[in-house]
Amino acid sequence: MSSSQSNAQSDFQPLLGKAAVLDALGQHPAIKAILAWNEQALTDAKFDRNELTLTIASDQIRAAAQTLQAAGYNFFEDLTAVDWFPASPRFQLSYHILSHRYKERIRLRVLVDEADPAVESITLLWPAANFYEREVFDLFGIRFEGHPNLRRIMMPDDWNGHPLRKDYPVEGYR
């Protein structure tokens, strides 16, 4: 929670793995809230370049987001996906959640399988996620269960395929 950023190399003390992060940042409000709720749901953690990343089990994301919302992480800032093709699980969802009180941002990371790419929607917690989930659905083909209006947002409704997947060509014929 450094107030100002510095990119100096000496600030780089990446903490990789759940055990290392819990050891060093056990008093962090987000980690405390997650541990009090369900320790099993936290599958991995990382503190790198002054950014905290918590990996949440894919069926627990809505509950985890709810826990953090109650713990003071009140502002949903961003949601997007990364396609790690051909790795498995293929997709990573990155939620960025901001706390106005702690003046700090955390990243929730969810890994999603290619076979049935679907997670629970968080639009009930933050209506702001509506457009973001539609965008991920449109460009990556990941479905959000419980979304009020899961339609394509950028591409035309009759478009074939999901352009931001890595097996979708940048140019030329599909």
Place this chain on the structure above:
Amino acid sequence: MAGSVGTPILEAPIAEGSSDQHLVLNMGPQHPSTHGVLRLVLEIDGEIVVRVYPEIGYLHTGIEKTAEAKFYQQVVPMTDRIDYLSPMANNLCYCLAVEKLLGLEIPEKAQWVRVLLTELTRLNSHLVWLGTHAMDIGALTVFLYTFREREEIQRLFEAVAGQRMMTSYFRIGGLSMEPPLDYFQRVQAFIRTFPEKIDEYSNLLTGNPIFVNRLKGVGLLSAADAIALGVTGPPLRASGIDFDLRRDMPYSSYEKFQFKVPTSTVGDTWARYEVRLIEMRESVKIIQQALDGMPEGPIKADAPKIILPDREKMKTQMEALIHHFKIVTEGFAVPAGEVYQGIESPRGQMGYYVVSDGTAKPYRVHMRNPSFATLQAVETMAKGRLLADLVAVIGSIDIVLGEIDR
């Protein structure tokens, strides 16, 4: 092409309580008051707006996809085209994100010039907002006044970057070149007279009964709704949330500047108008501080494998020539990792999420653009009001379609 299976296209849902007495009206994508190619599907009961359904994507150019096929330094010019009214803010956000990945320390002078130019960008963007917003309401004259000053700012951009709009002046590791010799004097001359110009706009609008009646009490947005709907920037602060990334999570040495963050608790279009006007005055103060305390020193970080060498060095030193050739043909490798960098753009919180896999091309670049989230709040603000008020609401959130569709 894989991927179309299992992803059904659903029908647009019918809103609860919709009745056949309501008329569905299509507004845009070609409409002078939608600031670009925004299309709104409206459900109206007489002249009362019942439902607003934004249809976007008309400007979708796949910048996020294109970025994955470019070297890191080649992405900078594309970021100009996202929010074309505040190119420097986009440049800054992307460069800060990549610099964070690289662990690069930026020299002080470069950081201060970045602050100075980002604040000029804020003035530039707010001037377009003020002109077009007033024009939507029917006050056509203000546009001519604001564009007079905007022209000055664009000349300042041209002097420093060679381009009026698509500047690409901030580069990974610093600035593309030294500002011209008399540059800071020119900025000083502009800043000296600018506060009077703000008074001039204010005199035209603040006491104008038509303008006041069109804005006061229109488009109310509560603080809770603003947070729930992801609204950021001036609309968020006009709804009573005192949060500004420049002050609360500073970047690029903003912590060294003193400025106030204007807020209002009313949350209507008038409050957003007032907040932005005060913001312009505060920007002038930041620019003045940057001019007064401008440090001396280099404008690029000391990283010959990442930053292109000076032209002079390239033609006289073998090492520099090799580095130049390598950077242009092969790019530079960025350590694997993921970063999210947020800045306060003129429209609100902008964020760049950059993922690197250790190669010279970004694995994923994602932009969080303020207008994209703020657009979701239009329905809340315009519901139950007259159709004409919707135009005031769209003007007051200051959307840029280039950054919504990307």
